[in-house]
Amino acid sequence: MTTTIPHQPTPEQAPDGGPLLQASGVIMRFGGLTAVRDVDLTVNTGEIVGLIGPNGAGKTTFFNCLTGLYVPTEGTVSYQGTVLPSKPHLVTKAGIARTFQNIRLFANMTVLENVLVGRHTRTREGLLSALIRGPGYHRAEAASRARAMELLEFTGLAAKADHLARNLPYGEQRKLEIARALASEPGLLLLDEPTAGMNPQETRATEELVFAVRDQGVAVLVIEHDMRFIFNLCDRVAVLVQGEKLVEGTSEVVQQDERVVAAYLGEPFEGTPGDGPTTTGEQENDR
Amino acid sequence: MTDLSTNAAAMAVTAPGTHRTERYIPLPLNAARLLTLLGVVVSIASTFMSWTYTTDFPGDLTVSGYPGGLQIMTLIAAILTGVVALGAFRVKGLSWLNPSRSHNSVLLLALGTLGTTWYTVIDIAAKLGGLANLDPGAFVAAIGSLELFAGALALPIDRHPREDDDADYPELGALGGLQPVAAGYRRLRELRPTHADIKVPDPRRLNVWLQRLAIVVVFAAGLKVLTFGLATSYSDIFLGYMIVVSFGFWGLGAAGLLRQFQQLTRNNRVFSSSVGILAAIAYPFAQNNEHWANLGVSVLIVGTVALGLNIVVGLTGLLDLGYVAFLGVGAYTAALVSGSPYSIWSGVQFPFWAAALAGAAAALVFGVLIGAPTLRLRGDYLAIVTLGFGEIFRIVVKNLDGVSGPKVTNGPNGIAQIPDLSIFGYNLGAAHDIGSFTLGRFANYYLLMLVITVIVVLVFTRAADSRIGRSWIAIREDETAATAMGINGFRVKLVAFALGASLAGLAGTVSAHVTNSVVPDPYVFSGSVPPNSAFLLAAVVLGGMGTVSGPILGAALLYVIPEKLDFLARYELFAFGIALVLIMRFRPEGIIANRRRQLEFHEDAATAPAQRPLGDDTVSAGTAGA
Known part of the structure; x- marks a missing residue:
């Protein structure tokens, strides 16, 4: 039933709602390591937002900050205008549900x-x-x-x-x-790599499921490595590299951004935060 | 033939569930059947003969004409083997005795017959000093049971599927690399019989009254078996009894009868639990003997406490090593308000219901007090802290004697002369005649304790199958995921801890009155006297975590077996340890398996891929010490 639903990428401010989730200036430090560096992210009602980035970019850490598993060192996360409590069960009660990268x-x-x-x-x-x-x-x-x-x-x-x-x-x-x-x-569903280890048919089915979830009025924030999946699905995509948000925008904007390509492929490029050796395996997933 | 078997091996590799039915001794089927039945007849006949000359051996085995003592065990085992064998041979009208159509049941029961008979014969020879003490009857019995066993070995037995030629056996360690060792081990593994996945017909299409009749008969038989075992008066016959009962249960399980009975009770839940309670009420009447009524109370007390512990350990997955302290809190509370002259409030005498509530409430308070700081810890940390609190309870009680501390508990002397309970004018301390039966003091307490056990069972089952019970199990399965699903882990764990504590306290109030006195010494982590934390934990683990009947059965076995086998006295803890190791190795889900646990521990039974191990999503480490 969900396959027939036409999908149009919407601009940054979705017409059908204000900000549902608002993370501003989130910093997460583990001792000397800063895993998430001053990240802002907004998810609006009825939106599907993608979060991509090379392995170790801090995507899951950022997720854990959103769901109260970690307490951000600095910055705030608010849901429907109120700052979220730092206990996971209270976050769930407030209306944010999540899945895990490793099935739990x-x-x-x-x-x-x-x-x-x-x-x-x-x-x-x-x-x-x-x-x-x-x-x-x-x-x-x-x-x-x-x-x-x-x-x-x-x-x-x-x-x-x-x-x-x-x-x-x-x-x-x-x-x-x-x-x-x-x-x-929930009002917002966080999916941490929902298609990891899936074959193309299963990925397609998951895509339809996510659209169906969105059509029920639940906003979705999804981490994924499968680029086709992300660009088919998301209204907006944010790219996280080494804990910093590199770029955010529609699929086209992100796909054409040279810094993103550089971050994934490891080509030297001026001003790239991700200039270290990065995995190229991500591109293989991009069928 | 060899071609066929290699083909079968190849098939077994591709389809692990493939069935394999082979005999251990090559004999024609009819010869095997004849040999088995002949063995049954000879074994039965032998029990009517004299097995020894003198009456020195306990239980009179010198009489020809009717069986006595250990001969009865052989007789019962042989008859059981015979009827199940006839069922397995599809004799008209008897095939319901072996619904699984597997010959494994015959083999197991034959092994039980062989075991108990040979044990008796060897025991006579060893006790009386030589084979010269054996009468011909004993030799007939030995040969008959051996023949029976040989016949059963020649029957087609359902066995484990063949294993891959280059399968890895990590349990062999470095030896596994040696080809002959691995091959030998594989051959040994392939010898194992299995009957777990054999289909049995569903008994639920029977007439409902027939089903209920079956349930009544089974419970009556169970009561008979139980009272027979408890009434055995010397350890030799108890050992024979244990052999027959263990192999009997195993064999009936292989025949599929246990599974059918399980389906019947599930279908008639209310009816079967009422019959079960009636059977438990009938116990002191069927067993008109104060000693065994006393044993019954003790088993019920430890069983009930173990069931309370099962909420904490089995459902919620919190390892509590100081649980016996809550039993102590309940017992001491009841003792203080019992009106005992040694209590500091010697004038105060609560009616039983108030004392029971006070005991449960005091244990609840202590549960919350101990739980609130410790339940923020996970795993090993929690175990160590609860172990410490358990010891603290005992030492504090020892010191509240008016010398080292305020006088509350009389220190090591404890509170003695706790008066007997009186409920609605019924004095539990005196013997009462009901019809032709006499209910002694312990029988009265047994019935009272039975009420409490039923309450605890009800609490356990209702709590387990509810929103809160599901959240306990979710916490046991994966605490991080559970909290991410909106469960307040700390609060839910505290509820489990407090509920478990108050159930133990409730049982403790009765135990104070049964023993007439409370002293601090039994409430230790580990000791040779039953109510200690290690004993309770072992009862839960042995019996089956997360089940209702498991901990009660475990407590009963752990309590009764040392009581019956007096030669174990010095090696009790040793035997205890060995039993635990064996259970953990061969049946980690406990004697009575929870459907979930059974699937969890026997991976090969599950067809699905296992969950992937933790990757970089290491939140558990982040919150472990929180």
Whole structure:
């Protein structure tokens, strides 16, 4: 159903909403190492924003700063105008959900249970109501299950609801991570390399899934190495090199920026922050 | 033939699940069946003969005409083997006894028969000083059981699939590089029988009343087996009993009967749990003996505490090495408000419900006090800190004697003369006659403790299958991902810790009254007297983490076996260690496997790719010490 949706890259300020996420001047230092250097990033409602950069550029660290896993050394991250708390579970509650670069499912729980765990912040039942099991408890549990099944339906995993998460094939584990993140009813979804290790067909399917997520009104910020995936998908792309934001703009702007090419290919170029040896493997992914 | 087998090997490599059915001894099928049945008949017949001349050997084995003592074990094992073998041979009307159609059950039961018979014969010879003490009956039994075993070996046995010729065996270490060693090891591995993936017919299409009848029969039989084992009066027969029971369970599992029973109980959940409770209530009536009622209370107490620990260790994955302190808190609280003359509040006597609530509440408070600072730690750090707190509890209690500190607990002397409970005018300390049965003091406490156990089981199952239970399991699986999904890790862990503590405190209140006194010494990390942290942890791990019946079974085994096998007394901790190592090596998910854990530990059973290891996303390191 999502394949037919036409996709037009939108300019920097999306017409359909103001800034949802606003990171300004984020600096993350680990001892003497500055992993993220003064990065500003805005994600607007209904937008898909890409974050690319060579390995070690600080993309995942920046993600962790956004989701409260790390507390930025300097700078602020605000969501819908309020500064985000520095605890991951509060960030999720505020409306930002994420997936992980290395799949981090609850391997020994069933697919359905994984999604139900994602519902945690949107349900209230504590220990006492679980012990007493009144009508309210049953109602909430049934509603949670119905919503979780809906999400599994959405990601195409409904038939495997009772399988253990560890027994899913790789591509479906990725999908389940997205379903689990969506269960917390986020306004913004952060995807950390959602197509890593996927074949072209699976990548295509993920692309459609991300569009479908966006069409549900969820903004998406995605880290990826697959350039075709990024440039097909994103309204805007930001390039991070050695912790600094090099350039930000539409796919065309980024693709034609010589500094970006230099950062990936390692060609000497004046004023490039990434003048060290960088991997060329990234280009091979760019099918 | 050789061509075929190499083909089979090649196929096994490509399709690891390929089934393989081979015999260990080459004999025609009919000859093997005949040999097996003959072995059964000879074994049964032998138990009606005299096995030894003198009555020096415990249990009278000198009588011809009816079986006695250890002969009964051989008799039961042989009969069981016989009927399951007839089931496996598809005899009309008996095939339901072996729904998996596998001969492995016959082999395992035959091995049980062989084990218990040969153990008896060797034990007689060893105890009485030589083979001269054996009557011909003993030789008949030995030969009969051997024949039975040989017959079973010649039956087609379902075995592990063949392994790849250049498979790696890291467990062999440097020896694995030597071709003959690796080949020999591979041959050994291929000898193993397996029956895990054999399909059994679903019993749920039976008439519902037939299903319930089956459940009642199984529980009644279980109660009989249990009381028989507890009533055994000397260690020789208990050992024989253990051999038969272990191989019996294994064999019935291979026959698929256990799996069918599991499906039945799952289908009739309420009915089977009520029958289970009824069977547990029937125990003191079926076993009219104060000693074994006492054993029953103790098993229930440690089992209940282990179940509380299972919330912390099994569900939430927090290694708590000082858990027994909460049992102590409950026991001491109950003792202080029991009206004992040695309590500092000797005038205060709470009714039982209030004492139980006070015990649970005190343990809850201590749980929160200990949990709040420690639960920010992960893994090994938490284990070490809880170990320390467990010891602190005992030492503090020892010192609150009015000399080293304020007088609260009477120090090492403890609080003695705790009066017996009286609930609704029913004095639990006195014997009561109900019909033709006499319920003694321990039987009364057993029934009271049973109520508490049922409550704890209910709490455990309801909590485990709920929003909070899922978040516990999520934390156990991956704490970082769990917090990223919106779970407040600290708070959820604290709830688990406090709930576990209060359940232990609840059990502790009863244990104070059962033992009449509380002293600080049992509440140690590790000791030879059961309620200690290491014992409880072992009960959880042995029984099966995350299950309900596992910790109770584990506690029962760990409590009863040393009680029964008096020769173990000096080597108890040693045997304990060996048992743990063996369990960890061969059945890491515990005796009763949680569906999840079983899949987790037996990788080869899972067809899916394992999760990729941590890459550069090393957030866990960043928050570990937070």
